Amino acid sequence: MSRDFNGTADFESQLHTLLEESVQRVGGRARSRLNQARHAAIAEAARGSRWRLPRRAAAWLRLHLLWMPAGGAVAAAALVAFVLWPHAPQGYPAAEASPASVEDLDLVADGDGMDMMQGGDGQFYEWAMAQADQGGQPASAAPAGQGKPQGNQNAGTDPSPNPG
Amino acid sequence: MPAAPRGEVDLSDSPSNARCRALSQFLAGVEVRAFKIAQAALRHEDDALDAVQDAMLQLARAYSDRPAEEWKPLFYRILENRIRDMQRRRTVRNRVMSWLPFRSEAGEDEPDPIAEAASDDPLPMRRLEIDEAMGALEKALTALPRRQQQAFLLRTLEGLDVAQTARAMGCSEGSVKTHYFRALQTLRAQLGELI
Numbered sequence: 001m002s003r004d005f006n007g008t009a010d011f012e013s014q015l016h017t018l019l020e021e022s023v024q025r026v027g028g029r030a031r032s033r034l035n036q037a038r039h040a041a042i043a044e045a046a047r048g049s050r051w052r053l054p055r056r057a058a059a060w061l062r063l064h065l066l067w068m069p070a071g072g073a074v075a076a077a078a079l080v081a082f083v084l085w086p087h088a089p090q091g092y093p094a095a096e097a098s099p100a101s102v103e104d105l106d107l108v109a110d111g112d113g114m115d116m117m118q119g120g121d122g123q124f125y126e127w128a129m130a131q132a133d134q135g136g137q138p139a140s141a142a143p144a145g146q147g148k149p150q151g152n153q154n155a156g157t158d159p160s161p162n163p164g
Numbered sequence: 165m166p167a168a169p170r171g172e173v174d175l176s177d178s179p180s181n182a183r184c185r186a187l188s189q190f191l192a193g194v195e196v197r198a199f200k201i202a203q204a205a206l207r208h209e210d211d212a213l214d215a216v217q218d219a220m221l222q223l224a225r226a227y228s229d230r231p232a233e234e235w236k237p238l239f240y241r242i243l244e245n246r247i248r249d250m251q252r253r254r255t256v257r258n259r260v261m262s263w264l265p266f267r268s269e270a271g272e273d274e275p276d277p278i279a280e281a282a283s284d285d286p287l288p289m290r291r292l293e294i295d296e297a298m299g300a301l302e303k304a305l306t307a308l309p310r311r312q313q314q315a316f317l318l319r320t321l322e323g324l325d326v327a328q329t330a331r332a333m334g335c336s337e338g339s340v341k342t343h344y345f346r347a348l349q350t351l352r353a354q355l356g357e358l359i
Contacts, residue, residue, distance in 0.1 A: 011352055012320065014359045015301065019321045022298050023196050030213060034195040037217035042188045045224035046180070 187228050190235050191220055194322070198243055201317045204305050205247045206254075215250055219243040240318060240332035297358050304354045308347055311335075315343035316351070 195216060202212035219242040227238050305313055311333070318329045319340075329344075330337045 008348070008352075011356075011359065012348070015351065015355075016320050018294070018298055018301050018359070019200070019317075021294055022302070023200055023321070026196050026199060030199060030209060031196070033213045034199060034216060037213070037220050038188065038191045038195060040217070041191060041220035041224035042184050044221055045187055045228040046184050048225060048228065 183228060186232055187224060187235070190232065190239075191223075194236065194239060195220070197322050198239070200321065201240075201314075202243060202247055204302065204313060204317060205310065206250060207306055211250055211254075215243060215246045218246045222246075236322075236324065237328045237331035240322070240324070241334060244314065244332065244334075297355070300355055300358050301351070304351055308350060311339075312343045312347035312350070315340050316347035319344050 198216045198219065199212055202215040203209060206212050206215065219239055222242045223235065223239050227235070230238065305317070308316065314333055315329060318324045318332055319326075324332060326337045326340050329340045333340060333343075
């Protein structure tokens with residue numbers, strides 16, 4: 001404190017005395033409210049300490065809670081990637097572009113094939129059903145006149161192998 | 165351990181209860197001075213009581229596990245923030261209220277009849293002198309700039325040292341010394357003849 005000035009220390013001391021006196025004169029109503037406030041604060045502290053974790057556990061939790069959002073984001077990204085990634089069902093080989101499937105595509109792309117699909121050739125369906133009834137035997141074992149059409153040029157006209 | 169009765173705080177022996185006891189003693193030691201400091205800043209008894217109550221709750225809630233020697237600067241820092249909030253809110257409220265035509269100010273600052281009741285003081289003349297000096301001091305204190313007032317009251321009334329006052333005010337020790345010295349000069353100029 002600035003004791004270099006004459007009487008400053010006395011002045012400070014007198015101010016202190018006056019302020020202490022004013023503290024002593026605080027009324028009963030204010031003291032009562034302060035008392036209630038103090039009890040409320042202590043109850044709050046007691047409630048808080050009952051649920052407070054030990055210091056080391058709290059530090060551990062804080063550290064891990066800090067990383068939790070980042071971990072959660074990574075996990076969510078991995079889950080999204082797993083769901084969206086194209087994958088075959090387990091136990092089955094992955095689909096390959098076999099010669100048969102390419103053949104089917106050719107049939108569909110072909111103009112004649114399109115006519116056949118649009119229902120212009122009932123004979124073909126009859127032949128296909130007969131094939132199914134025979135238990136899927138090769139076309140060479142089929143009776144005469146019900147053989148598989150030879151090439152696309154015969155589709156929709158005459159199923160017999162011999163034209164004319 | 166028997167449970168505390170409903171509505172009361174169990175302060176039986178355990179580390180946390182010992183801390184609660186220490187906190188209770190600390191608050192009991194500072195509450196009236198804190199109230200006077202808040203009252204000087206807010207110039208309203210109920211507002212000052214609210215500010216002290218909020219500061220107590222905040223200290224208990226958030227800082228009760230800090231070392232006990234840190235409580236005082238922390239408590240006064242919280243109180244100062246609370247006072248500033250209330251001053252801001254009051255400014256806004258007054259601005260809004262000034263537009264209302266039907267506001268009534270009568271009865272808001274009525275004196276408490278119990279507090280105003282005459283006491284059986286044995287030295288009425290001395291008391292009169294003290295009353296006069298105290299009234300002048302309180303008037304001079306409320307007229308001080310806020311930071312000077314704060315530095316003066318924390319140093320003189322609460323007895324904090326310069327470092328603790330700086331922590332409570334959130335400024336440097338040099339600033340505390342400056343504020344305190346200016347406050348002292350102003351008070352001396354105004355009260356020099358009375359005290």
